[in-house]
Amino acid sequence: MLRIPCPYCGERDEAEFRYGGEVPGSIPQTDVGDQAWADYLFARDNPKGLVHERWCHSHGCGQWFNVVRDTVTHRIHAVYGAGEAPPVVDCSNESQADGGR
Amino acid sequence: MRGYSFPALVGRALRGHRGWPKAWRSAEPERSYDVIVIGAGGHGLATAYYLAKNHGITNVAVLEKGWLGGGNTGRNTQVTRSNYFWPQSAAFFERSLKLYENLSRELNFNVMLSQRGILTLAHSHHEMEALRRWTNAIRINGIDSEVMTPSEIGKLVPLLNLDARFPVHGGFIQRRGGISRHDAVAWGYARAANALGVSIVQQCEVTGFDIADGRVAGVTTSRGSIAAEKVCICVAGHTSVLAAKAGFRVPITSMALQAMVSEPIKPCLDTVVLSPAIHAYVSQSDRGELVLGGGADGYNSYAQRGGIPLLEENLAALIELFPAFSRLRLMRQWAGIVDITPDTTPIMGLTPVKNLYLSGGWGTGGYKAIPAGGETMAHTVAHDAPHPLIADFGLDRFESGALIDEGAASGVAH
Ligand SMILES: Cc1cc2nc3c(=O)[nH]c(=O)nc-3n(C[C@H](O)[C@H](O)[C@H](O)COP(=O)(O)OP(=O)(O)OC[C@H]3O[C@@H](n4cnc5c(N)ncnc54)[C@H](O)[C@@H]3O)c2cc1C
Ligand SMILES: [Zn+2]
Numbered sequence: 001m002l003r004i005p006c007p008y009c010g011e012r013d014e015a016e017f018r019y020g021g022e023v024p025g026s027i028p029q030t031d032v033g034d035q036a037w038a039d040y041l042f043a044r045d046n047p048k049g050l051v052h053e054r055w056c057h058s059h060g061c062g063q064w065f066n067v068v069r070d071t072v073t074h075r076i077h078a079v080y081g082a083g084e085a086p087p088v089v090d091c092s093n094e095s096q097a098d099g100g101r
Numbered sequence: 102m103r104g105y106s107f108p109a110l111v112g113r114a115l116r117g118h119r120g121w122p123k124a125w126r127s128a129e130p131e132r133s134y135d136v137i138v139i140g141a142g143g144h145g146l147a148t149a150y151y152l153a154k155n156h157g158i159t160n161v162a163v164l165e166k167g168w169l170g171g172g173n174t175g176r177n178t179q180v181t182r183s184n185y186f187w188p189q190s191a192a193f194f195e196r197s198l199k200l201y202e203n204l205s206r207e208l209n210f211n212v213m214l215s216q217r218g219i220l221t222l223a224h225s226h227h228e229m230e231a232l233r234r235w236t237n238a239i240r241i242n243g244i245d246s247e248v249m250t251p252s253e254i255g256k257l258v259p260l261l262n263l264d265a266r267f268p269v270h271g272g273f274i275q276r277r278g279g280i281s282r283h284d285a286v287a288w289g290y291a292r293a294a295n296a297l298g299v300s301i302v303q304q305c306e307v308t309g310f311d312i313a314d315g316r317v318a319g320v321t322t323s324r325g326s327i328a329a330e331k332v333c334i335c336v337a338g339h340t341s342v343l344a345a346k347a348g349f350r351v352p353i354t355s356m357a358l359q360a361m362v363s364e365p366i367k368p369c370l371d372t373v374v375l376s377p378a379i380h381a382y383v384s385q386s387d388r389g390e391l392v393l394g395g396g397a398d399g400y401n402s403y404a405q406r407g408g409i410p411l412l413e414e415n416l417a418a419l420i421e422l423f424p425a426f427s428r429l430r431l432m433r434q435w436a437g438i439v440d441i442t443p444d445t446t447p448i449m450g451l452t453p454v455k456n457l458y459l460s461g462g463w464g465t466g467g468y469k470a471i472p473a474g475g476e477t478m479a480h481t482v483a484h485d486a487p488h489p490l491i492a493d494f495g496l497d498r499f500e501s502g503a504l505i506d507e508g509a510a511s512g513v514a515h
Binding site for chain 1: 339341342345350354355399400401402403404408409410499500501
Protein backbone atom coordinates (compact mmCIF):
# COMPACT_ATOMS: atom_id res chain seq x y z
CA MET A 1 0.00 0.00 0.00
CA LEU A 2 1.41 3.37 -1.02
CA ARG A 3 0.79 6.26 1.37
CA ILE A 4 0.81 9.35 -0.80
CA PRO A 5 1.26 12.84 0.71
CA CYS A 6 -1.26 15.04 -1.07
CA PRO A 7 0.14 18.60 -0.84
CA TYR A 8 -3.36 19.89 -0.05
CA CYS A 9 -4.84 17.20 2.25
CA GLY A 10 -1.88 15.33 3.72
CA GLU A 11 -0.94 11.67 3.58
CA ARG A 12 -3.61 9.28 2.37
CA ASP A 13 -3.94 5.68 1.10
CA GLU A 14 -3.22 4.99 -2.56
CA ALA A 15 -6.86 3.92 -3.04
CA GLU A 16 -7.87 7.61 -2.93
CA PHE A 17 -5.63 8.50 -5.87
CA ARG A 18 -5.56 8.12 -9.61
CA TYR A 19 -2.28 7.53 -11.39
CA GLY A 20 -1.29 9.85 -14.24
CA GLY A 21 1.93 8.20 -15.39
CA GLU A 22 5.32 9.77 -15.95
CA VAL A 23 5.53 13.55 -16.17
CA PRO A 24 5.89 14.05 -19.93
CA GLY A 25 8.31 16.37 -21.72
CA SER A 26 6.98 19.46 -23.45
CA ILE A 27 4.59 19.14 -26.37
CA PRO A 28 6.48 19.21 -29.68
CA GLN A 29 5.74 21.63 -32.51
CA THR A 30 3.34 20.25 -35.09
CA ASP A 31 5.94 20.15 -37.86
CA VAL A 32 8.69 18.14 -36.16
CA GLY A 33 7.88 14.85 -37.86
CA ASP A 34 6.54 11.43 -36.90
CA GLN A 35 9.57 10.33 -34.93
CA ALA A 36 9.44 13.23 -32.49
CA TRP A 37 5.69 12.82 -32.08
CA ALA A 38 5.94 9.05 -31.52
CA ASP A 39 8.60 9.74 -28.92
CA TYR A 40 6.41 12.29 -27.14
CA LEU A 41 3.17 10.29 -27.32
CA PHE A 42 4.37 6.74 -26.68
CA ALA A 43 7.98 6.40 -25.54
CA ARG A 44 8.64 6.42 -21.80
CA ASP A 45 11.75 6.58 -19.63
CA ASN A 46 10.22 3.90 -17.38
CA PRO A 47 13.18 4.21 -15.01
CA LYS A 48 14.28 1.61 -12.50
CA GLY A 49 14.88 3.98 -9.63
CA LEU A 50 13.59 7.55 -9.35
CA VAL A 51 10.55 8.40 -11.46
CA HIS A 52 8.77 11.76 -11.76
CA GLU A 53 5.08 11.00 -11.99
CA ARG A 54 1.64 12.56 -11.78
CA TRP A 55 -1.06 11.67 -9.30
CA CYS A 56 -4.56 13.02 -8.85
CA HIS A 57 -6.26 12.98 -5.46
CA SER A 58 -9.46 11.96 -7.21
CA HIS A 59 -11.34 10.80 -4.08
CA GLY A 60 -10.17 13.81 -2.08
CA CYS A 61 -9.51 17.36 -3.19
CA GLY A 62 -9.38 16.43 -6.89
CA GLN A 63 -6.04 18.19 -7.45
CA TRP A 64 -3.22 16.97 -9.70
CA PHE A 65 0.36 17.10 -8.43
CA ASN A 66 3.75 15.49 -9.07
CA VAL A 67 5.66 12.94 -7.02
CA VAL A 68 9.26 11.72 -7.08
CA ARG A 69 9.13 8.02 -6.20
CA ASP A 70 11.61 5.14 -6.31
CA THR A 71 10.14 2.36 -8.45
CA VAL A 72 12.12 -0.32 -6.64
CA THR A 73 11.50 0.64 -3.00
CA HIS A 74 8.26 2.64 -3.59
CA ARG A 75 9.67 5.30 -1.28
CA ILE A 76 8.32 8.78 -2.04
CA HIS A 77 11.17 11.31 -1.99
CA ALA A 78 9.40 14.54 -2.88
CA VAL A 79 6.08 16.05 -3.87
CA TYR A 80 5.77 19.18 -6.03
CA GLY A 81 3.05 21.13 -7.77
CA ALA A 82 1.81 20.54 -11.31
CA GLY A 83 3.85 22.65 -13.71
CA GLU A 84 6.61 23.29 -11.15
CA ALA A 85 10.24 22.32 -11.72
CA PRO A 86 11.13 19.07 -9.93
CA PRO A 87 13.13 19.43 -6.71
CA VAL A 88 16.63 17.97 -6.61
CA VAL A 89 16.50 14.67 -4.75
CA ASP A 90 19.47 12.97 -3.18
CA CYS A 91 18.53 9.36 -2.69
CA SER A 92 22.16 8.14 -2.37
CA ASN A 93 21.27 5.26 -4.63
CA GLU A 94 19.04 3.49 -2.19
CA SER A 95 17.46 1.30 -4.86
CA GLN A 96 20.89 -0.08 -5.61
CA ALA A 97 21.34 -0.99 -1.99
CA ASP A 98 18.02 -2.79 -2.33
CA GLY A 99 19.44 -5.06 -5.01
CA GLY A 100 17.80 -3.06 -7.74
CA ARG A 101 20.29 -2.76 -10.54
CA MET B 102 20.47 -35.95 -24.69
CA ARG B 103 18.93 -39.06 -23.15
CA GLY B 104 15.26 -39.22 -24.20
CA TYR B 105 12.51 -39.18 -21.61
CA SER B 106 10.07 -42.04 -22.20
CA PHE B 107 7.86 -44.51 -20.38
CA PRO B 108 10.46 -47.33 -20.52
CA ALA B 109 13.14 -44.89 -19.28
CA LEU B 110 10.86 -43.89 -16.39
CA VAL B 111 10.14 -47.52 -15.43
CA GLY B 112 13.82 -48.43 -15.70
CA ARG B 113 14.87 -45.55 -13.45
CA ALA B 114 12.05 -46.21 -11.02
CA LEU B 115 13.28 -49.77 -10.53
CA ARG B 116 16.70 -48.35 -9.67
CA GLY B 117 15.26 -45.88 -7.18
CA HIS B 118 15.38 -42.92 -9.59
CA ARG B 119 19.14 -42.63 -9.12
CA GLY B 120 21.37 -41.46 -11.92
CA TRP B 121 19.03 -39.28 -13.97
CA PRO B 122 21.34 -37.05 -16.01
CA LYS B 123 21.07 -33.27 -15.57
CA ALA B 124 18.42 -31.81 -17.87
CA TRP B 125 20.74 -29.02 -19.01
CA ARG B 126 24.20 -27.79 -18.18
CA SER B 127 24.88 -24.40 -16.58
CA ALA B 128 27.83 -22.98 -18.57
CA GLU B 129 30.60 -20.50 -17.81
CA PRO B 130 30.71 -17.45 -20.12
CA GLU B 131 33.14 -17.55 -23.07
CA ARG B 132 34.80 -14.64 -24.87
CA SER B 133 32.53 -14.58 -27.92
CA TYR B 134 29.46 -16.12 -29.52
CA ASP B 135 27.63 -15.81 -32.82
CA VAL B 136 24.45 -14.78 -31.03
CA ILE B 137 23.83 -13.64 -27.46
CA VAL B 138 20.30 -13.84 -26.15
CA ILE B 139 19.73 -11.74 -23.01
CA GLY B 140 17.29 -13.29 -20.54
CA ALA B 141 16.65 -16.99 -19.84
CA GLY B 142 12.89 -16.71 -19.69
CA GLY B 143 10.66 -18.63 -22.08
CA HIS B 144 11.19 -16.16 -24.93
CA GLY B 145 14.99 -16.12 -24.66
CA LEU B 146 15.25 -19.89 -24.36
CA ALA B 147 12.80 -20.58 -27.19
CA THR B 148 14.62 -18.07 -29.43
CA ALA B 149 17.90 -19.86 -28.74
CA TYR B 150 16.32 -23.27 -29.38
CA TYR B 151 14.85 -22.30 -32.77
CA LEU B 152 18.07 -20.51 -33.77
CA ALA B 153 19.85 -23.84 -33.31
CA LYS B 154 17.12 -26.08 -34.63
CA ASN B 155 15.69 -24.14 -37.58
CA HIS B 156 18.68 -22.05 -38.61
CA GLY B 157 21.69 -24.16 -37.63
CA ILE B 158 23.10 -21.34 -35.46
CA THR B 159 24.38 -23.19 -32.40
CA ASN B 160 27.18 -20.95 -31.09
CA VAL B 161 24.60 -19.17 -28.96
CA ALA B 162 24.64 -18.08 -25.31
CA VAL B 163 21.61 -17.23 -23.22
CA LEU B 164 22.76 -14.84 -20.49
CA GLU B 165 20.60 -14.67 -17.37
CA LYS B 166 21.15 -12.32 -14.44
CA GLY B 167 19.33 -14.58 -11.98
CA TRP B 168 18.26 -18.13 -12.52
CA LEU B 169 16.60 -19.78 -15.51
CA GLY B 170 12.84 -19.24 -15.54
CA GLY B 171 12.97 -16.97 -12.48
CA GLY B 172 11.29 -14.06 -14.25
CA ASN B 173 7.71 -13.86 -15.48
CA THR B 174 7.94 -17.26 -17.16
CA GLY B 175 8.03 -18.90 -13.74
CA ARG B 176 5.52 -16.48 -12.19
CA ASN B 177 2.56 -16.53 -14.54
CA THR B 178 -0.80 -18.25 -14.31
CA GLN B 179 -0.16 -20.42 -17.39
CA VAL B 180 -3.21 -19.41 -19.43
CA THR B 181 -2.70 -20.62 -23.00
CA ARG B 182 -5.21 -19.48 -25.64
CA SER B 183 -5.49 -17.86 -29.08
CA ASN B 184 -8.84 -16.03 -28.97
CA TYR B 185 -7.48 -12.63 -30.05
CA PHE B 186 -9.41 -10.05 -32.03
CA TRP B 187 -7.21 -8.56 -34.74
CA PRO B 188 -6.06 -10.74 -37.66
CA GLN B 189 -2.33 -10.17 -36.98
CA SER B 190 -2.60 -11.19 -33.33
CA ALA B 191 -4.90 -14.08 -34.15
CA ALA B 192 -2.48 -15.50 -36.71
CA PHE B 193 0.46 -15.17 -34.32
CA PHE B 194 -1.21 -16.54 -31.17
CA GLU B 195 -2.89 -19.36 -33.11
CA ARG B 196 0.52 -20.40 -34.45
CA SER B 197 1.70 -20.41 -30.84
CA LEU B 198 -1.19 -22.57 -29.64
CA LYS B 199 -0.58 -25.00 -32.53
CA LEU B 200 3.07 -25.26 -31.47
CA TYR B 201 1.94 -25.81 -27.85
CA GLU B 202 -0.30 -28.65 -29.01
CA ASN B 203 2.79 -30.55 -30.17
CA LEU B 204 5.34 -29.07 -27.77
CA SER B 205 5.73 -32.04 -25.40
CA ARG B 206 6.70 -34.22 -28.36
CA GLU B 207 8.87 -31.53 -29.98
CA LEU B 208 10.89 -30.99 -26.79
CA ASN B 209 10.59 -34.53 -25.40
CA PHE B 210 9.44 -32.84 -22.19
CA ASN B 211 5.90 -33.02 -20.83
CA VAL B 212 4.62 -29.44 -20.74
CA MET B 213 1.28 -30.74 -19.43
CA LEU B 214 -0.88 -28.79 -21.86
CA SER B 215 -4.44 -29.18 -20.64
CA GLN B 216 -6.98 -27.89 -23.18
CA ARG B 217 -9.73 -27.57 -20.62
CA GLY B 218 -11.27 -24.52 -22.27
CA ILE B 219 -11.21 -20.88 -21.28
CA LEU B 220 -14.54 -19.26 -20.53
CA THR B 221 -14.89 -15.47 -20.73
CA LEU B 222 -17.91 -13.99 -18.93
CA ALA B 223 -20.12 -11.01 -19.80
CA HIS B 224 -21.97 -9.20 -17.01
CA SER B 225 -24.26 -6.89 -18.96
CA HIS B 226 -26.29 -6.82 -22.14
CA HIS B 227 -23.79 -4.49 -23.78
CA GLU B 228 -20.81 -6.55 -22.77
CA MET B 229 -22.56 -9.59 -24.21
CA GLU B 230 -22.96 -7.79 -27.54
CA ALA B 231 -19.28 -6.86 -27.62
CA LEU B 232 -18.45 -10.42 -26.76
CA ARG B 233 -20.58 -11.78 -29.64
CA ARG B 234 -18.71 -9.51 -32.01
CA TRP B 235 -15.43 -10.71 -30.55
CA THR B 236 -16.52 -14.36 -30.95
CA ASN B 237 -17.41 -13.76 -34.58
CA ALA B 238 -14.11 -12.04 -35.29
CA ILE B 239 -12.27 -15.02 -33.81
CA ARG B 240 -14.27 -17.46 -35.93
CA ILE B 241 -13.64 -15.40 -39.07
CA ASN B 242 -9.95 -15.72 -38.22
CA GLY B 243 -10.43 -19.48 -38.35
CA ILE B 244 -10.12 -20.06 -34.58
CA ASP B 245 -12.60 -21.97 -32.43
CA SER B 246 -14.92 -20.01 -30.14
CA GLU B 247 -18.52 -20.49 -29.06
CA VAL B 248 -21.04 -18.21 -27.39
CA MET B 249 -22.59 -19.72 -24.25
CA THR B 250 -25.88 -18.93 -22.52
CA PRO B 251 -26.09 -18.54 -18.73
CA SER B 252 -27.72 -21.96 -18.36
CA GLU B 253 -24.98 -23.64 -20.41
CA ILE B 254 -22.42 -21.85 -18.26
CA GLY B 255 -24.22 -23.02 -15.12
CA LYS B 256 -23.86 -26.62 -16.25
CA LEU B 257 -20.18 -26.22 -17.17
CA VAL B 258 -19.20 -24.38 -13.96
CA PRO B 259 -21.69 -25.41 -11.25
CA LEU B 260 -19.94 -23.41 -8.51
CA LEU B 261 -20.34 -20.13 -10.40
CA ASN B 262 -22.83 -17.67 -8.91
CA LEU B 263 -24.83 -16.54 -11.96
CA ASP B 264 -26.79 -13.98 -9.89
CA ALA B 265 -23.74 -12.19 -8.56
CA ARG B 266 -23.60 -8.43 -7.91
CA PHE B 267 -22.93 -8.23 -11.66
CA PRO B 268 -25.07 -11.13 -12.97
CA VAL B 269 -23.69 -13.41 -15.67
CA HIS B 270 -25.43 -12.56 -18.96
CA GLY B 271 -23.52 -15.17 -20.95
CA GLY B 272 -20.03 -15.73 -22.21
CA PHE B 273 -17.88 -17.42 -24.77
CA ILE B 274 -15.48 -20.30 -24.64
CA GLN B 275 -12.39 -21.30 -26.57
CA ARG B 276 -12.31 -25.03 -25.93
CA ARG B 277 -8.76 -25.43 -27.25
CA GLY B 278 -7.56 -22.90 -24.69
CA GLY B 279 -6.44 -23.93 -21.23
CA ILE B 280 -3.27 -24.08 -19.19
CA SER B 281 0.13 -25.74 -19.37
CA ARG B 282 3.09 -26.07 -17.01
CA HIS B 283 5.30 -22.96 -17.11
CA ASP B 284 8.41 -24.45 -15.45
CA ALA B 285 8.26 -27.34 -17.91
CA VAL B 286 8.17 -24.91 -20.84
CA ALA B 287 11.29 -23.12 -19.56
CA TRP B 288 13.11 -26.34 -18.70
CA GLY B 289 11.98 -28.14 -21.85
CA TYR B 290 13.33 -25.39 -24.10
CA ALA B 291 16.52 -25.12 -22.00
CA ARG B 292 17.16 -28.85 -22.22
CA ALA B 293 16.43 -29.10 -25.94
CA ALA B 294 18.49 -25.97 -26.76
CA ASN B 295 21.37 -27.18 -24.61
CA ALA B 296 21.33 -30.54 -26.42
CA LEU B 297 21.79 -28.65 -29.71
CA GLY B 298 24.84 -26.79 -28.34
CA VAL B 299 23.36 -23.62 -26.82
CA SER B 300 25.10 -22.38 -23.65
CA ILE B 301 23.00 -21.22 -20.75
CA VAL B 302 24.89 -18.87 -18.43
CA GLN B 303 23.20 -17.96 -15.16
CA GLN B 304 24.20 -15.25 -12.66
CA CYS B 305 25.46 -13.14 -15.56
CA GLU B 306 23.84 -9.73 -15.80
CA VAL B 307 24.17 -7.68 -18.97
CA THR B 308 25.19 -4.18 -17.87
CA GLY B 309 25.77 -2.50 -21.22
CA PHE B 310 26.38 -2.86 -24.93
CA ASP B 311 29.46 -2.54 -27.06
CA ILE B 312 28.20 -0.43 -29.96
CA ALA B 313 30.38 0.98 -32.75
CA ASP B 314 29.08 2.86 -35.82
CA GLY B 315 25.51 2.09 -34.85
CA ARG B 316 26.15 -1.66 -34.84
CA VAL B 317 26.30 -3.92 -31.80
CA ALA B 318 29.50 -5.91 -31.33
CA GLY B 319 28.94 -7.45 -27.92
CA VAL B 320 27.82 -6.86 -24.37
CA THR B 321 29.40 -6.00 -21.05
CA THR B 322 28.28 -8.17 -18.17
CA SER B 323 28.81 -8.64 -14.46
CA ARG B 324 31.28 -11.34 -15.54
CA GLY B 325 33.24 -9.42 -18.16
CA SER B 326 32.83 -8.38 -21.79
CA ILE B 327 31.52 -10.86 -24.33
CA ALA B 328 31.64 -10.32 -28.09
CA ALA B 329 28.81 -11.31 -30.40
CA GLU B 330 27.74 -10.87 -34.02
CA LYS B 331 24.13 -10.40 -32.98
CA VAL B 332 22.31 -9.73 -29.74
CA CYS B 333 18.64 -10.31 -28.91
CA ILE B 334 16.99 -8.67 -25.88
CA CYS B 335 14.34 -10.87 -24.17
CA VAL B 336 14.10 -9.34 -20.70
CA ALA B 337 10.37 -8.58 -20.25
CA GLY B 338 9.97 -6.00 -17.43
CA HIS B 339 13.55 -4.80 -17.88
CA THR B 340 13.21 -3.95 -21.59
CA SER B 341 13.33 -0.18 -20.96
CA VAL B 342 16.44 -0.55 -18.79
CA LEU B 343 18.36 -2.41 -21.49
CA ALA B 344 17.02 -0.26 -24.33
CA ALA B 345 18.31 2.81 -22.45
CA LYS B 346 21.75 1.18 -22.27
CA ALA B 347 21.64 0.72 -26.05
CA GLY B 348 20.63 4.36 -26.47
CA PHE B 349 16.94 4.25 -27.40
CA ARG B 350 13.57 4.62 -25.66
CA VAL B 351 10.64 2.23 -25.93
CA PRO B 352 6.89 2.68 -25.42
CA ILE B 353 6.81 0.41 -22.40
CA THR B 354 5.71 0.82 -18.81
CA SER B 355 6.83 -1.72 -16.20
CA MET B 356 4.21 -2.69 -13.64
CA ALA B 357 3.75 -5.37 -11.01
CA LEU B 358 1.26 -8.09 -11.92
CA GLN B 359 0.31 -10.42 -9.10
CA ALA B 360 -1.07 -13.90 -8.79
CA MET B 361 -1.88 -16.15 -5.86
CA VAL B 362 -2.79 -19.73 -5.06
CA SER B 363 -5.17 -21.15 -2.46
CA GLU B 364 -4.64 -24.22 -0.33
CA PRO B 365 -5.17 -27.41 -2.37
CA ILE B 366 -8.71 -28.81 -2.54
CA LYS B 367 -10.44 -31.64 -4.39
CA PRO B 368 -11.16 -31.10 -8.11
CA CYS B 369 -14.01 -28.60 -8.44
CA LEU B 370 -13.21 -26.43 -11.48
CA ASP B 371 -12.21 -28.04 -14.76
CA THR B 372 -12.02 -24.96 -16.98
CA VAL B 373 -10.44 -21.50 -16.81
CA VAL B 374 -12.95 -18.78 -15.92
CA LEU B 375 -12.16 -15.16 -16.69
CA SER B 376 -14.14 -11.97 -16.24
CA PRO B 377 -12.73 -8.92 -18.03
CA ALA B 378 -15.30 -6.61 -16.39
CA ILE B 379 -14.51 -7.41 -12.78
CA HIS B 380 -10.89 -8.22 -13.54
CA ALA B 381 -10.50 -11.68 -12.10
CA TYR B 382 -9.71 -15.13 -13.39
CA VAL B 383 -9.26 -18.54 -11.86
CA SER B 384 -8.27 -22.09 -12.73
CA GLN B 385 -7.47 -25.17 -10.65
CA SER B 386 -4.01 -26.66 -10.88
CA ASP B 387 -3.29 -30.38 -10.99
CA ARG B 388 -2.18 -30.10 -7.37
CA GLY B 389 -5.65 -28.85 -6.46
CA GLU B 390 -4.72 -25.25 -5.71
CA LEU B 391 -6.88 -22.52 -7.15
CA VAL B 392 -4.69 -20.21 -9.23
CA LEU B 393 -6.05 -16.66 -9.06
CA GLY B 394 -5.14 -13.45 -10.78
CA GLY B 395 -6.41 -10.10 -11.98
CA GLY B 396 -5.09 -6.78 -13.21
CA ALA B 397 -1.72 -5.14 -12.65
CA ASP B 398 -0.99 -2.66 -9.84
CA GLY B 399 -1.79 0.74 -11.33
CA TYR B 400 1.63 2.43 -11.23
CA ASN B 401 5.21 1.94 -12.45
CA SER B 402 7.05 -0.68 -10.46
CA TYR B 403 10.22 -2.76 -10.51
CA ALA B 404 9.61 -4.04 -7.00
CA GLN B 405 8.52 -7.57 -7.99
CA ARG B 406 5.95 -7.64 -5.22
CA GLY B 407 2.30 -6.74 -5.47
CA GLY B 408 0.27 -4.25 -3.45
CA ILE B 409 -2.44 -5.29 -1.01
CA PRO B 410 -5.27 -3.03 -2.39
CA LEU B 411 -5.27 -4.81 -5.75
CA LEU B 412 -5.10 -8.22 -4.12
CA GLU B 413 -8.19 -7.35 -2.08
CA GLU B 414 -9.98 -6.17 -5.20
CA ASN B 415 -9.18 -9.41 -7.07
CA LEU B 416 -10.33 -11.57 -4.22
CA ALA B 417 -13.52 -9.62 -3.56
CA ALA B 418 -14.49 -10.02 -7.22
CA LEU B 419 -13.66 -13.69 -7.22
CA ILE B 420 -15.57 -14.51 -4.06
CA GLU B 421 -18.64 -12.80 -5.44
CA LEU B 422 -18.43 -15.08 -8.48
CA PHE B 423 -17.56 -18.21 -6.48
CA PRO B 424 -19.01 -17.83 -2.96
CA ALA B 425 -17.83 -21.38 -2.15
CA PHE B 426 -14.22 -20.22 -2.34
CA SER B 427 -14.63 -17.67 0.46
CA ARG B 428 -13.47 -20.08 3.17
CA LEU B 429 -10.23 -21.04 1.44
CA ARG B 430 -6.90 -19.84 2.75
CA LEU B 431 -4.30 -18.35 0.43
CA MET B 432 -1.02 -20.20 0.39
CA ARG B 433 1.16 -17.88 -1.67
CA GLN B 434 1.02 -14.52 -3.38
CA TRP B 435 3.69 -13.08 -5.65
CA ALA B 436 4.25 -10.67 -8.54
CA GLY B 437 6.26 -10.30 -11.70
CA ILE B 438 7.27 -7.09 -13.45
CA VAL B 439 5.40 -6.94 -16.74
CA ASP B 440 6.29 -4.77 -19.73
CA ILE B 441 3.10 -3.09 -20.90
CA THR B 442 2.77 -1.39 -24.30
CA PRO B 443 0.14 1.25 -25.19
CA ASP B 444 -1.74 -1.17 -27.50
CA THR B 445 -0.98 -4.35 -25.46
CA THR B 446 0.64 -5.89 -28.54
CA PRO B 447 4.26 -7.05 -28.17
CA ILE B 448 7.20 -5.21 -29.70
CA MET B 449 9.28 -7.59 -31.79
CA GLY B 450 11.89 -7.18 -34.45
CA LEU B 451 14.74 -4.85 -35.32
CA THR B 452 15.89 -1.88 -33.22
CA PRO B 453 17.61 1.41 -34.09
CA VAL B 454 20.94 -0.39 -33.42
CA LYS B 455 22.10 -2.70 -36.20
CA ASN B 456 22.22 -6.41 -35.29
CA LEU B 457 20.41 -5.74 -32.02
CA TYR B 458 16.93 -7.29 -31.84
CA LEU B 459 14.09 -6.95 -29.38
CA SER B 460 11.39 -9.30 -28.15
CA GLY B 461 9.48 -7.43 -25.47
CA GLY B 462 6.28 -5.72 -24.51
CA TRP B 463 4.82 -9.12 -23.60
CA GLY B 464 2.99 -7.50 -20.74
CA THR B 465 0.46 -9.65 -18.94
CA GLY B 466 0.07 -12.23 -21.71
CA GLY B 467 3.34 -13.43 -23.19
CA TYR B 468 3.49 -16.93 -21.72
CA LYS B 469 1.13 -18.34 -24.33
CA ALA B 470 3.31 -16.69 -26.98
CA ILE B 471 6.57 -18.39 -26.07
CA PRO B 472 6.74 -21.03 -28.86
CA ALA B 473 5.75 -18.68 -31.70
CA GLY B 474 7.73 -15.82 -30.14
CA GLY B 475 10.88 -17.95 -30.14
CA GLU B 476 10.27 -19.29 -33.62
CA THR B 477 9.68 -15.88 -35.21
CA MET B 478 12.47 -14.13 -33.29
CA ALA B 479 14.97 -16.81 -34.31
CA HIS B 480 13.98 -16.22 -37.93
CA THR B 481 14.25 -12.46 -37.44
CA VAL B 482 17.74 -12.72 -35.92
CA ALA B 483 18.96 -15.25 -38.51
CA HIS B 484 17.71 -13.23 -41.52
CA ASP B 485 18.09 -9.70 -40.08
CA ALA B 486 14.49 -9.10 -41.19
CA PRO B 487 11.22 -9.62 -39.32
CA HIS B 488 9.40 -12.93 -39.77
CA PRO B 489 6.16 -12.30 -41.77
CA LEU B 490 4.00 -13.24 -38.74
CA ILE B 491 5.49 -10.41 -36.67
CA ALA B 492 6.03 -7.86 -39.44
CA ASP B 493 3.36 -5.59 -37.91
CA PHE B 494 4.71 -5.89 -34.35
CA GLY B 495 7.76 -3.65 -34.94
CA LEU B 496 8.74 -0.50 -33.04
CA ASP B 497 7.96 1.50 -36.20
CA ARG B 498 4.21 1.08 -35.68
CA PHE B 499 4.29 3.89 -33.11
CA GLU B 500 5.50 6.26 -35.82
CA SER B 501 3.19 5.06 -38.57
CA GLY B 502 0.24 4.90 -36.19
CA ALA B 503 -0.61 1.32 -37.21
CA LEU B 504 -1.23 0.20 -33.63
CA ILE B 505 -2.82 -3.21 -33.01
CA ASP B 506 -5.13 -2.31 -30.20
CA GLU B 507 -5.80 -5.68 -28.59
CA GLY B 508 -6.47 -4.19 -25.17
CA ALA B 509 -9.38 -2.09 -26.31
CA ALA B 510 -10.65 -4.65 -28.81
CA SER B 511 -10.76 -7.72 -26.67
CA GLY B 512 -10.68 -6.19 -23.22
CA VAL B 513 -8.64 -8.98 -21.70
CA ALA B 514 -5.95 -9.25 -19.10
CA HIS B 515 -4.50 -12.57 -20.28
C1 LIG C 1 1.47 -12.92 -12.25
C2 LIG C 1 1.58 -13.09 -13.74
C3 LIG C 1 0.61 -13.83 -14.41
C4 LIG C 1 0.71 -14.01 -15.80
N1 LIG C 1 -0.21 -14.82 -16.40
C5 LIG C 1 -0.07 -15.11 -17.72
C6 LIG C 1 -0.96 -16.05 -18.33
O1 LIG C 1 -1.81 -16.64 -17.67
N2 LIG C 1 -0.81 -16.29 -19.66
C7 LIG C 1 0.14 -15.66 -20.41
O2 LIG C 1 0.20 -15.90 -21.61
N3 LIG C 1 1.03 -14.77 -19.85
C8 LIG C 1 0.93 -14.50 -18.52
N4 LIG C 1 1.82 -13.62 -17.92
C9 LIG C 1 2.83 -12.94 -18.74
C10 LIG C 1 4.01 -13.85 -19.03
O3 LIG C 1 4.45 -14.47 -17.84
C11 LIG C 1 5.18 -13.07 -19.64
O4 LIG C 1 4.72 -12.25 -20.70
C12 LIG C 1 6.24 -13.99 -20.21
O5 LIG C 1 6.62 -14.96 -19.26
C13 LIG C 1 7.44 -13.20 -20.65
O6 LIG C 1 8.49 -14.08 -20.96
P1 LIG C 1 9.94 -13.54 -21.15
O7 LIG C 1 10.80 -14.70 -21.49
O8 LIG C 1 9.88 -12.41 -22.12
O9 LIG C 1 10.32 -12.87 -19.75
P2 LIG C 1 10.86 -13.47 -18.36
O10 LIG C 1 10.40 -14.84 -18.12
O11 LIG C 1 10.58 -12.44 -17.32
O12 LIG C 1 12.41 -13.57 -18.63
C14 LIG C 1 13.25 -12.44 -18.72
C15 LIG C 1 14.54 -12.78 -18.04
O13 LIG C 1 15.49 -11.75 -18.30
C16 LIG C 1 16.33 -11.65 -17.18
N5 LIG C 1 17.02 -10.35 -17.22
C17 LIG C 1 16.51 -9.11 -17.01
N6 LIG C 1 17.47 -8.18 -17.13
C18 LIG C 1 18.62 -8.84 -17.42
C19 LIG C 1 19.96 -8.42 -17.66
N7 LIG C 1 20.33 -7.13 -17.61
N8 LIG C 1 20.90 -9.37 -17.94
C20 LIG C 1 20.55 -10.70 -17.98
N9 LIG C 1 19.29 -11.14 -17.77
C21 LIG C 1 18.34 -10.22 -17.49
C22 LIG C 1 15.37 -11.81 -16.01
O14 LIG C 1 16.06 -12.20 -14.82
C23 LIG C 1 14.42 -12.89 -16.52
O15 LIG C 1 14.77 -14.19 -16.11
C24 LIG C 1 1.76 -13.41 -16.53
C25 LIG C 1 2.73 -12.65 -15.86
C26 LIG C 1 2.66 -12.50 -14.47
C27 LIG C 1 3.73 -11.72 -13.78
ZN1 LIG D 1 -5.90 16.11 -1.74
